[in-house]
Amino acid sequence: MLKDGDNMKKDKNDVIEVCQTIEIHEDIIKKVRENTPDENTLNKLADLFKIMGDNTRMKILYALLQVDEMCVCDLSTVLKKTPSAISHQLRILRQADLVKYRKEGKVVYYSLNDEHVKEILDVGFSHITEG
Amino acid sequence: MLKDGDNMKKDKNDVIEVCQTIEIHEDIIKKVRENTPDENTLNKLADLFKIMGDNTRMKILYALLQVDEMCVCDLSTVLKKTPSAISHQLRILRQADLVKYRKEGKVVYYSLNDEHVKEILDVGFSHITEG
DNA sequence: TTAACATTTGAATAATTGTTCATATATAGT
DNA sequence: ACTATATATGAACAATTATTCAAATGTTAA
Numbered sequence: 001m002l003k004d005g006d007n008m009k010k011d012k013n014d015v016i017e018v019c020q021t022i023e024i025h026e027d028i029i030k031k032v033r034e035n036t037p038d039e040n041t042l043n044k045l046a047d048l049f050k051i052m053g054d055n056t057r058m059k060i061l062y063a064l065l066q067v068d069e070m071c072v073c074d075l076s077t078v079l080k081k082t083p084s085a086i087s088h089q090l091r092i093l094r095q096a097d098l099v100k101y102r103k104e105g106k107v108v109y110y111s112l113n114d115e116h117v118k119e120i121l122d123v124g125f126s127h128i129t130e131g
Numbered sequence: 132m133l134k135d136g137d138n139m140k141k142d143k144n145d146v147i148e149v150c151q152t153i154e155i156h157e158d159i160i161k162k163v164r165e166n167t168p169d170e171n172t173l174n175k176l177a178d179l180f181k182i183m184g185d186n187t188r189m190k191i192l193y194a195l196l197q198v199d200e201m202c203v204c205d206l207s208t209v210l211k212k213t214p215s216a217i218s219h220q221l222r223i224l225r226q227a228d229l230v231k232y233r234k235e236g237k238v239v240y241y242s243l244n245d246e247h248v249k250e251i252l253d254v255g256f257s258h259i260t261e262g
Numbered sequence: 263t264t265a266a267c268a269t270t271t272g273a274a275t276a277a278t279t280g281t282t283c284a285t286a287t288a289t290a291g292t
Numbered sequence: 293a294c295t296a297t298a299t300a301t302g303a304a305c306a307a308t309t310a311t312t313c314a315a316a317t318g319t320t321a322a
Binding site for chain 3: 202203204214215217218219221222234236237238239
């Protein structure tokens, strides 16, 4: 028999409450543990999707998908958002290496930086429209 | 000439501040406007990525990718999170139709619901690892 | 009917984040 | 120098959200 609280949460960063059944599908757990990518990779993957998971940034990416490049002003016009808001979001896309930029006088032109971006958007798009 | 404030923000939900150059690349703007999917579709797309853009949910999806199905308890064990936290996230994945479930007695088994999910994760994974 | 257990759910909390506003920087023209 | 314009940036605010906790379901077995 299990003592009271044996599988109960004791400390913030220690054991967590978990089911008390004897057979917690050990085979399944083992298989998952062996085949799942490491934490760091999964976090990076989640971060990538997190960046695409915003309406404004999604619109920016899709706009840049249609043309070679756009300046902040163009994006501001198309998305009907202040240049400041656009600039903030572009910074995030820049930091994630999803877009690159080119400066010409006062104007900064942004464009997609990655071939994968289009693929990811396309697959997601299929999911939305077909499903 | 433009009057002062002609292109400046006047009201909260009216015009927004936008660049005052004459040539705001009209051709580019037009092309983008014509070829970009409608707002509703883009929002749904962003929502999809938003759901995948969370560490816990990403781990759940990747775990389910390795095996046929897992119960809340299994996921709780593998992810080292309380069943409650897992359940909350599973609800979100359920509502997005990304996972389905099957009840067997007290135990609820979850599995991936969509073929696209794997594709999306794979493309994202390539981006992370190759890039 | 009890007791035990897997899961769900609602409320509360803490953390994250998108937008706005004001301001700063950089560049071009006068 | 000065002015105008395009963009960037920092702080503040509002909104969203992931997790925890406590409590509620729903199920099985005694």
